[in-house]
Amino acid sequence: MISFNYEVDFKLENEDSLQNWITSIIEYHECEEGEINYIFCDDAYLHKLNVEFLQHDTFTDIISFDNSLGKLINGDIFISVDRVVDNAKDYTVSFDQELQRVMIHGILHYCGFKDKTEEDQTEMTKQENNALSLLSN
Template identity: 45%
Template structure:
């Protein structure tokens, strides 16, 4: 259902993150069909960004959606380096920023956008809602 792949070192409590992601998706009426997280470095993600989106800039996340009759399905590539830099910029922990980016990708797969200012505000609101669920025991 949810798999984790490492092109670079990353600290992820896979069971805890899996449970949390499933609970978040469920709260929006979605199930997880399949979801692959690929943790990588800046250069790896830059090459994906160039190849698939024709963008020549660094990013913290790329999300690729797959059609699914069952629920959320896709690949989420995350640059661990960008996440660490963003954590410093936003004055938060690396773990918290990683969770934000991880759920950001899931929210994209559920149809939330972030192109306009209003979409960005809505995305941040939904990220925060999901982040609060991380520490809730089930």
């Protein structure tokens, strides 16, 4: 089950279609959907988590806590709406496009994709682009 939670004055307009899309990407990668929580927050909220749990004193757009068991996908995905707004401007894409990329990025990590090396980053971007192409807006 995918749930969306809001710690800021923001709400997805198309929760049902996004849930269906995320589920389809999980299934495409031969994984099973468990309990997945998206938590939309601001920079301060996510920065605090980044310092407390990862010892990184930086802003970030997403932090995911993976509780998956094998192919059963479970976890909490925290997304800073502030970072998504800024990154959308930096990458000259719409807010929705950047938000969807960040949302699926966390799921792809749960499905086993990494992004630490340049090669891994290239593959992650390819998988993100593939997933985004399957989303009907």
